[in-house]
Amino acid sequence: VESGEETLSVTKTNMRNVYSIAGFQIKDERTITSSFSRLASNGFMKECTGSKGNIYYELTEQGVEYIENLKKSDLSDQAKSILKQYVESDVQYLCMCLDEKGRPEIQAENTPIKIENSRFLIDDLEQLEKRGFIRFDGDMSSEEKRYTLTRDGEALQNG
Numbered sequence: 762v763e764s765g766e767e768t769l770s771v772t773k774t775n776m777r778n779v780y781s782i783a784g785f786q787i788k789d790e791r792t793i794t795s796s797f798s799r800l801a802s803n804g805f806m807k808e809c810t811g812s813k814g815n816i817y818y819e820l821t822e823q824g825v826e827y828i829e830n831l832k833k834s835d836l837s838d839q840a841k842s843i844l845k846q847y848v849e850s851d852v853q854y855l856c857m858c859l860d861e862k863g864r865p866e867i868q869a870e871n872t873p874i875k876i877e878n879s880r881f882l883i884d885d886l887e888q889l890e891k892r893g894f895i896r897f898d899g900d901m902s903s904e905e906k907r908y909t910l911t912r913d914g915e916a917l918q919n920g
Contacts, residue, residue, distance in 0.1 A: 805821060805827045844918055846875065854869070864879045
């Protein structure tokens with residue numbers, strides 16, 4: 762689904778028919794059609810017919826704004842703070858590991874990232890990744906994970 766340079770991808774993420782639209786999981790293929798129809802009826806998308814008669818949807822400007830607001834919504838203050846500190850650190854990697862007491866902690870390479878509540882750190886990182894602001898870059902060990910910043914993450918923070 763496209764509008765100018767904005768692209769909304771629909772991807773099948775695994776064997777259990779779980780799809781992802783703009784980073785949001787949709788568990789049933791039938792939901793995609795009803796979701797697009799609902800978005801079109803609200804002016805966020807328009808239904809178009811391709812040259813071979815296939816139906817596709819284009820995002821309207823209102824739709825692009827809606828998706829961007831969805832991506833920003835419901836981020837905790839801690840997740841926003843993590844992203845802000847990461848962008849400001851100007852380093853390549855964000856690393857999550859366990860401290861000596863087994864609690865998760867995070868650092869931008871060797872610079873500690875201040876967090877309010879370690880119990881929600883994993884959830885905050887998952888939300889940042891799900892919305893496309895950071896990308897999982899691999900396991901450094903069984904207890905350490907590494908992430909990289911995406912253009913969307915930097916744009917959100919600097920926007």
